[in-house]
Amino acid sequence: MRDKIIKLKKDLDAIILAHNYQRAEVLDIADYVGDSFYLSQIAKKCKNKTIVFAGVHFMAESAKILSPEKEILLPVLDALCPLSDMVNIETLKEFKEKYSDYTFVCYINTSADVKALCNVVVTSSNAEKIISRIENDKIVFLPDKNLGEHIKNKFPNKKFIIWDGFCPTHQRIQVKHIISLKEKINNLVVLAHPECNSEVREVADFLGSTKEIIDFANKTDYKNYLIATEDGVIHTLKQNNPNKNFYVPGTTATCINMKKTTLEDIYNSLLYKKHSITVDEEISNLALKSLMKMIELAG
Numbered sequence: 001m002r003d004k005i006i007k008l009k010k011d012l013d014a015i016i017l018a019h020n021y022q023r024a025e026v027l028d029i030a031d032y033v034g035d036s037f038y039l040s041q042i043a044k045k046c047k048n049k050t051i052v053f054a055g056v057h058f059m060a061e062s063a064k065i066l067s068p069e070k071e072i073l074l075p076v077l078d079a080l081c082p083l084s085d086m087v088n089i090e091t092l093k094e095f096k097e098k099y100s101d102y103t104f105v106c107y108i109n110t111s112a113d114v115k116a117l118c119n120v121v122v123t124s125s126n127a128e129k130i131i132s133r134i135e136n137d138k139i140v141f142l143p144d145k146n147l148g149e150h151i152k153n154k155f156p157n158k159k160f161i162i163w164d165g166f167c168p169t170h171q172r173i174q175v176k177h178i179i180s181l182k183e184k185i186n187n188l189v190v191l192a193h194p195e196c197n198s199e200v201r202e203v204a205d206f207l208g209s210t211k212e213i214i215d216f217a218n219k220t221d222y223k224n225y226l227i228a229t230e231d232g233v234i235h236t237l238k239q240n241n242p243n244k245n246f247y248v249p250g251t252t253a254t255c256i257n258m259k260k261t262t263l264e265d266i267y268n269s270l271l272y273k274k275h276s277i278t279v280d281e282e283i284s285n286l287a288l289k290s291l292m293k294m295i296e297l298a299g
Contacts, residue, residue, distance in 0.1 A: 001263045001264060001267060002025075002028075002029055002263065004267055005029055005263060005266055005267050005270065006029075008267065008270045008271060009052075009270060012050055012270060013048055013049065013050065014048055014050035014051065014052060014270055015031045015032070015042075015043075015046055015048040015050070015051050015052070016029060016030045016031050016032075016051075016052045016054065016266065017030060017031065017032050017033075017034075017039040017042060017043060017051060017052065017053050017054065017055070017063075018030035018032070018033050018039075018054040018055070019033075019034070019035065019036060019039065019054065019055040019056075019059060019232075019258065020033060020034060020035060020210045020211075020214070020230075020232055020233050020236060021055075021210075021230040021231075021232035021233070021255055021258035021259075022054050022055070022232055022258060022259070022261060023232070023259055023261065023262070024232075024235040025262075025263055026054050026261055026262070026263065026266065027232070027235055027236065029263060029266065030054065033236065034211060035123065035125075035209060035210050035211050036055060036058070036059040036062060036108055036109075036123075037062070037108055037123050038211065039053065039055070039059065039063065040059070040062045040063040040066050040067075041066070043063040043066065043067050043070065043072065044063075044066045044067045048070075049069075049070055049071060050070070050071045050073065050270075050273075051063065051067075051070055051071065051072050051073065052073045052075060052266055052269050052270060053072055053073065053074055053277075054075060054261045054266060055074075055079070055258070055261075056079045056080055056081045056084075056257050056258060057074060057077075057079060057080050057081065057084075057111075057277075058081050058084045058108075058109060058110060058111055058112075060072050060073075060074040060277045061111065061112050061277055061279060062108065062112075062115075063277075064277045064278070064279050064284070065112060065115075065279055065284050065287050065288050065291060066288070066291060068279075068284060071273070071276055072276070072277045073270070073273060073274065073275065073276055073277070074269070074275050074277055075261045075265035075266050075268070075269040075274065075275075076260045076261050076265050077274075077275040078260070079257045079258070079260045079261060080257055081109055081257065082167070082168050082257070083107075083109050083143060083144060083165055083166065083167045083168075083195075084109050084110050084111055084114075084143070086143045086163070086164075086165035086166070087106075087110060087111070087114050087142060087143045087163065087165065089113050089114070089117070092114060092117055092142070093117065095140060095161075096117060099138070099140055099161060101136075101138060102136070102138040102139060102140045102161065103119050103120070103134050103136040103138065103139055103140070104117065104118040104119050104120075104140045104142070105118065105119065105120055105121075105122055105127075105130070105131065105134070105139055105140065105141050105142070106118040106120075106121055106122070106141075106142050106143070106290070107121075107122060107123075107124075107127075107141075107142065107143060107144050107147060108121050108122065108123050109143070109144065109167075110142070110143060112279050112280075112283050112284060112287045113283055113287075114142070114143075115286075115287035115290045115291065116282075116283045116284075116286035116287040116290070117286075118142075118290050119290060119293065120134070120290055120293040120294055120297065121290045121291050121293070121294040122294060123209065123294075124147055124193065124194055124195070124208075124209040124210075125208065125209035125211060125212055126294070126298040127147065127151050128151055128154055129297070129298055130294060130297040130298055131151060131154075131155060131158070132154075132155070133297045134297070137157065137158045137159060138158070138159050139155075139158055139159070139160050139161070140160075140161045140162075140163070141160055141161070141162050141163065142162075142163030142165065143163045143165030144163075144165055144166060144167060144195055145162050145163060145164055145165060145166055146166060146167075146170065146171075146194060146195050146196060146197055146198070146201075147194045147195055148160065148162035148163065149162060149198060150194040150201060150207070151194075166195070167195045169230050169253050169254065169255045170193055170195035170196045170197075170228075170229065170230075170253065171196075171197060172251065172253055173192075173196050173197075173200055173228050173229075173249055173250070173253050174199075174200070174249065174250060175197075175199040175200050175202075175203055176250075177249035177250030177251075178190055178200065178203055178226060178228065178249045179203065180250075181226055181247055181249060182203075182226075185224050185226075185247065186224070187222065187223065187224060188224045188225070188226050188247070189205045189206070189220075189222045189224065189225050189226070190203060190204045190205045190206070190225075190226045190228060191204065191205065191206045191208070191213045191216055191217060191225055191226065191227055191228065191229075192204035192206070192207055192213075192228035192229065193207075193208070193209065193210065193213065193228065193229035193230075194207050194208075194209075195229075196228055196229075200228055204228065210229060210230075210233055213227065213229060213233060214233060214236060214237060214240070217237050217240075217241060217244065217246075218237075218240050218241060222244070223244060223245060224244070224245045224247065225237075225244060225245065225246050225247065226246075226247045226248070226249060227246055227247070227248060228249055228253070229253065230253050230254065230255050230258065231248055231252045231253055231254050232255075232258060232259075234246050234248070
């Protein structure tokens, strides 16, 4: 299957992008691996006109918004993001009317419809910088309450309204499992994603995005790391650091949706052009403004 994919990819002049949380065999076949915004930037910059995005729906959608002239294929159409689905559009419109003097900041883990209604998009790695550059002291942050609270604590002089959403995968990570492992393993360094709850964030030695967690483990000389984020990153970490040990807290934090994509799905997506992502032009144009505002403020 790997050989078939490589041949078909070359024949079609296509490129495969895979999010860090994908299955190991999908990560190994990808041309680029990274977080959703990095991959969307690759999609925009690359010369290939056909892009297979091994991720979840909002990621392929963001890539399409940034590169409307390219064909963005999502191998599994029902690979969705529960966090993204926690924003009801009608409720958001009511919020916009009620808090019309607020700046609406949405996490990149949102649909095109949500991005279109917001002022600026952020990622977990650039949210702090972007909010520091927003002149308005009134912020509505959505949809992740854990990331929102983490950012809110950085800006005591700003007023935040935080949406009550969460990532189920990160929410499953519990501080008791981290403490238990720290008692058993000497000099265990805890690396956590800010989508984790406050108790987990408080015991973390380092808080950062998926890329920042990987970079930290790559660049530091510790022996033992506990990774408090989706378990897909472990494959990349072990490849890059064969002499280091990586642990997960309690039950492995696995995103079922991220793991839906198989090599066969990627092959079929290329062969039959499944499933080509489309975004309504008006929605796309509005969402693009929010994404471009992120690029402007993060620069």
